[in-house]
Amino acid sequence: MLDIKFIRENVDFVKLSTKNKSFDESVVDKLLTVDETRRKLIQETEEIRAKRNKLGKEDIEEGKKLKIDLKEKEEKLEEVEKEFIELLHQVPNPPSNNAPIGKDDKENVEIKKVGEIRKFDFTPKDHLELGTNLGILDFESGAKVSGSQFYYLYGDGALLELSLTMYALDKLSKKGYLPVITPDLAKSRYYLGTGYAPRGNEAQTYEIKDEDLGLIATAEVTLAGKHADETIPEDKLPIKYVGYSHCFRQEAGAYGKYSKGLYRVHQFTKVEMFIYCKPEESERMHQELLSIEEEIYQELGIPYRVLDMCTGDLGAMAVRKYDVEAWMPGRNDYGEITSTSNVTDYQARNLNVKYKKKDGTNEFVHMLNGTAIVMSRVPIAILENYQNEDGSVDVPEVLQKWMGKTKIEAK
RNA sequence: GGUGAGGUCGCAUAGUGGUCGAGUGCGCGCGCUUGGAAAGCGCGUAUAGCCAUAAAGGUUAUCGAGAGUUCGAAUCUCUCCCUCACCGCCA
Numbered sequence: 078m079l080d081i082k083f084i085r086e087n088v089d090f091v092k093l094s095t096k097n098k099s100f101d102e103s104v105v106d107k108l109l110t111v112d113e114t115r116r117k118l119i120q121e122t123e124e125i126r127a128k129r130n131k132l133g134k135e136d137i138e139e140g141k142k143l144k145i146d147l148k149e150k151e152e153k154l155e156e157v158e159k160e161f162i163e164l165l166h167q168v169p170n171p172p173s174n175n176a177p178i179g180k181d182d183k184e185n186v187e188i189k190k191v192g193e194i195r196k197f198d199f200t201p202k203d204h205l206e207l208g209t210n211l212g213i214l215d216f217e218s219g220a221k222v223s224g225s226q227f228y229y230l231y232g233d234g235a236l237l238e239l240s241l242t243m244y245a246l247d248k249l250s251k252k253g254y255l256p257v258i259t260p261d262l263a264k265s266r267y268y269l270g271t272g273y274a275p276r277g278n279e280a281q282t283y284e285i286k287d288e289d290l291g292l293i294a295t296a297e298v299t300l301a302g303k304h305a306d307e308t309i310p311e312d313k314l315p316i317k318y319v320g321y322s323h324c325f326r327q328e329a330g331a332y333g334k335y336s337k338g339l340y341r342v343h344q345f346t347k348v349e350m351f352i353y354c355k356p357e358e359s360e361r362m363h364q365e366l367l368s369i370e371e372e373i374y375q376e377l378g379i380p381y382r383v384l385d386m387c388t389g390d391l392g393a394m395a396v397r398k399y400d401v402e403a404w405m406p407g408r409n410d411y412g413e414i415t416s417t418s419n420v421t422d423y424q425a426r427n428l429n430v431k432y433k434k435k436d437g438t439n440e441f442v443h444m445l446n447g448t449a450i451v452m453s454r455v456p457i458a459i460l461e462n463y464q465n466e467d468g469s470v471d472v473p474e475v476l477q478k479w480m481g482k483t484k485i486e487a488k
Numbered sequence: 489g490g491u492g493a494g495g496u497c498g499c500a501u502a503g504u505g506g507u508c509g510a511g512u513g514c515g516c517g518c519g520c521u522u523g524g525a526a527a528g529c530g531c532g533u534a535u536a537g538c539c540a541u542a543a544a545g546g547u548u549a550u551c552g553a554g555a556g557u558u559c560g561a562a563u564c565u566c567u568c569c570c571u572c573a574c575c576g577c578c579a
Contacts (some may be wrong), residue, residue: 119538123548130548132559133506140559289569308535437517439535 078165078426081112094171099180099389101167108164115161118154122147169393170423176397179387185400186387191371192380194404195462202468203407204460205338208234210468211487216338226328226343233485237459237472238346238452240479242321245348245373245449249319252369254350257320259299262290267302267428283325296320297446300351305428308439314432315354315362319449322347338457340412345453352445355432356422359443363419366447367399370415373449376475379458380404382411394420401448403458414454417447 084091088105095102125147132140172178177186208214213234219227230238246256268282268291283292293299300320309316324347328336339345350369352362367383374381386398395418402411422441425431431439463471470485477483 116538119548123538126548127546129559134560137559142559144559 078423079168079170080426081108081165084108084165084168085112091168091171094388095169097172097178097388098169098391098393100169100393104164104167108161108168111157111161111164115154115157118150118157122150122154125150166427167393169391170396170421172388172391173396173419176391177385177387178389180389181387182390184387185390186385188383188385188399190380190382191375192378192404194380195406197406199466201406201461201464203338204405204457205407207460207464207468207470208338208456211470211485213237213485214339224343226341228339228342232488233480233482234456236480237456237476237485240476241450241452241455242346242348243479244476246319246321248373249348249350249369249449252317254317254319257296257300257318259293259296259303259320259322261293261323261325263293263298263302264289265291267305268293268298281326281328283327292325293322294326295324295347295446296322296349297351300349300446301424301428301444304353304430307430309353309430309432309442311355311432311434314442315352315358318351320349320351322349335408335412337407339453340457342453345451347451348449350417350447350449353430353432353442354445356440356443359419359421359445362443362445363397363399363417366417366445367401370399370401370417370447370449374401374403374414377455377459377473379455379462379473381414391418394418394423396421396423403454404462405458406461406464407457412454412457414451414458415448417445419443419445 079091084105088109092102092105095105125143129140129143129147132143177184179185202210205214205216209216211233213231215229215231216227218229219225250256262285265284281294285291297320299322300318303318304316323344325344326342328341328343350366352366354362371381371383381401381403384400384402386395386400391398398416398418400413401415403414404410405412421443424444425441430442430444432442433439459473460470463473465471468487472480472483472485
């Protein structure tokens with residue numbers, strides 16, 4: 078959420094940026110109206126409390142009267158407060174001045190294309206066919222045991238996932254990121270408030286019956302929650318994590334040719350980068366995350382392009398966001414494989430994460446996240462880009478060390 | 489899952505209905521002292537909201553969380569969370 082004071086003092090700016098993010102800017106006026114009522118009620122309840130505190134045991138009858146008045150005001154205030162918080166959460170983080178202005182994903186800006194798209198002298202297969210034929214990928218058993226869009230990995234398929242994981246953790250830890258294996262389940266405060274600010278009904282998460290627990294949709298949830306309600310000493314920043322977790326998404330109603338096979342599944346593994354830093358560092362950190370992502374895909378030898386997300390496609394939290402899309406021959410198109418966001422202090426305010434400055438004052442930290450490798454979509458790109466005519470798949474050089482082989486072949 | 493103990497200001501502790509936002513020690517900051525330091529002495533040392541604002545200030549809330557009893561709750565009651573110990577179960 079934003080600072081209500083900031084909204085009060087910059088009404089026009091907040092309205093404009095809300096509109097630029099393709100959110101309904103009328104929430105701003107609604108919020109300010111509720112805020113005024115709220116403040117009036119706060120004053121009134123405080124006056125009553127102050128009277129009560131002064132009264133002590135002087136006049137118990139008067140105290141009883143105050144109690145009734147107070148209760149009435151408190152109930153009203155509670156109602157208004159609830160509405161206030163809801164509206165406040167609906168105001169998105171204003172986009173960076175550098176983010177391209179646009180309505181929706183069609184207006185994202187391609188900033189670069191890297192790598193040469195391979196020309197096949199045979200008809201390339203898609204990853205589903207390749208994986209199934211190689212005996213390393215099995216959606217049928219997944220459907221049988223867990224339901225549609227679940228899968229099994231066997232042999233080199235399983236090894237490929239683990240090799241990618243090791244490759245990513247190894248690389249990132251050498252760059253000063255602490256590898257973290259996080260819980261796959263989190264309390265609602267985190268899985269609701271962290272990753273996905275309320276924007277309509279998020280039917281994304283799986284929840285545990287009768288428990289305040291849900292399966293995380295990304296390790297961003299657990300990595301962001303990790304320091305909730307903490308004040309971090311300035312000299313500890315930046316904190317850089319590379320998290321490993323499983324991710325669970327309902328993906329309700331997401332079918333079609335573009336969500337074939339591993340592209341859109343209910344469960345996958347992901348290595349996610351996450352940074353807590355000082356406000357003045359966050360832009361630089363964001364560039365660092367993007368450059369690490371690019372380095373990974375260059376090393377893996379996968380052609381990709383980088384998109385600068387337009388204001389309308391940033392979502393509520395990000396001020397700027399880059400997606401890396403990998404070339405996927407099976408769809409003859411690029412497909413998203415990473416996303417890195419600078420959410421500045423928006424998430425930190427939700428989760429109450431501050432840092433203590435040298436001068437003794439506290440300020441909210443900036444938080445950033447970025448995908449290193451997602452074990453569902455990256456294997457798509459590897460299988461499809463590295464396939465041979467006989468259906469075998471070459472192992473990218475940087476993974477050979479972890480795979481212990483140079484080629485995936487049918488047994 | 490069961491039983492028991494516990495969760496108070498950075499840390500350690502005191503505090504069983506109003507005089508408690510909360511004492512003491514340690515730590516930390518500033519000052520005095522000193523040739524300098526230590527010790528000693530003095531002062532200070534939370535966060536958030538609201539009001540006011542040039543600044544000072546005022547006020548409310550916060551003793552794991554929430555609800556309740558009460559004119560009044562760190563203190564009494566209930567629910568939950570977490571920690572520790574033992575038992576059970578389990579990889």
